[in-house]
Amino acid sequence: MTQTPPHPNPSITYVGVDGLLVRFGETVTEQNNQAALAFHRYVDGLDLQGVLESAPSLIAVYFRIDITECLAGVSAGIQAALDTQDWFALPSSKGRLWTIPCSFDGPQLAEAAELAGVTQTQAVDQITAARTRVLTLGFAPGQPYLGNLEEHWNIPRMSGIAPNVPAQALVIAVRQLIIFANAAPTGWRHIGQTAFRCFDQDRADPFAFKAGDHVRFRAVARAEIDALASDTFGGARLDESQ
């Protein structure tokens, strides 16, 4: 009798002329994400031959490679790093805990709640009760993908692209939340507003979040968000090692 292994082996794909992508699965699960982040932390500390840069995304790690090197050799080096351990078996990492004020008055809160099959009040209660994790940074500088919410929040992105949501807006799709670093067009639904600057070039650490940080939201009135406009961390509280 054969048994299906719990996880497929991570796959290596060439992307573009100078990229390699290691994927740790096909769906965004806690375990696939933890595996990708752990592998990225590991390779980030190595000086892999022919690797110019590496970056994690939700469940994958991207490598920019030096095309003057033998590509098969670079790929073999990455495979050897992959083979050093079972990346899915690692314990969950402990991260810092951010508590971020948010006013839940976005123009698409009602629509998002309806898609998730809950009332607006339930939506706010569930989102503020959730302790999310920074699954990865991306899209714009310091911008976090926060997840995962419960399965009924697996609401699709809009098929069109909204022309613009403001900086520091809270948006939702596919069981995840994002705090926008800057005003940008998006296919995600805009549900709330924070005053939290994910990225501030004048701050000692321009990028507030690290992948693996925990984040929860505290519902406040819009007036409180407006009053926090001059605070680079938007009234957030940071507790170390939770």
Next chain:
Amino acid sequence: MMPALKVERAGPLVTVQDAGWRGTLATGLSAGGAADTRALAEIWALLGEPNTAVLEMAGMGGQFRALAPMRIAFSGAMMSATLDGAPMLWNAVHKVEAGQVLDIGAAHKGTYGYLGIGGGLKTPRFLGSSSTHRTAGLGQVVQAGDILAIGTDTQPDRIGLALPHRAQNNDLIQVVQTAHTALFSEELIDRFEKAMFLRGARGNRQGISLETDQNFSLEGGQSIPSETVIAGDIQVPGQGVLFALLADCQTTGGYPRIAAILPSELPKIAQANVGDAFQFKFMDREKAVAVELAERAARAALANKCRPILRDPAKMNDLLSYQLISGAIAST
């Protein structure tokens, strides 16, 4: 007085650019930098000063007053340029005296024109680059009244040189396989290579839309997890219009990517005007690597390709036809 360039008037999107960032993808900051990397290399070659920051002018230049003697160089989309009213040659490096006024008009063809200054622009840097990256909130669009500081010119005598015009096929864009190419059917890839795409009206330094009357959408494509994306990736959102990503693109995206444009081909896309037509052609990865390495070598050799300007364009009254038709702006 500190060497500087005063902006008397500026087109709607004049920005400071250099080669941008490398190694910041993990923080969410994309590579950014000049939209036309070849044109940036040409400015560096003309000035004889690599890695300097230049002005990128989208569609329209501006009026600039030299507050000190300086060298200037032009490349990229050809724009009408005059110095105190006298026409100046594009793709060339010139001497400018203090007080002279440089006027740069609209692009004749293409989108991004470049103005380089001997010594380079000295605007604030973040993590090693002074590029303006608007989606990241880095740098500012150049405005009338700005005074742009300039560094020390290391090659003040390198003037009166031009780069020959490079003939290339702008309609055919070479691409390679990327993240989701294998998810598309052979039939669809075949159609993708045969289809004619028009550069759509939506476009900026983040990317441009590619219009087609065909549907290339991937079934189930809306549930792909967000992954790292880079400039050159061609995204296929649900609704048919494709997007080619450029320098200031996001670092992660959840739309299926059908192909990746070769970095050396990206300037063609960046420079396209609305309505320009292209076809895409897949190339083997090994061959693409050879093309990229050859382009790197060609860019490194550009400084040696600069030739003395044979005729003084300021004294020519057939300048436009001379530039556009003969193309023989430099000795060989």
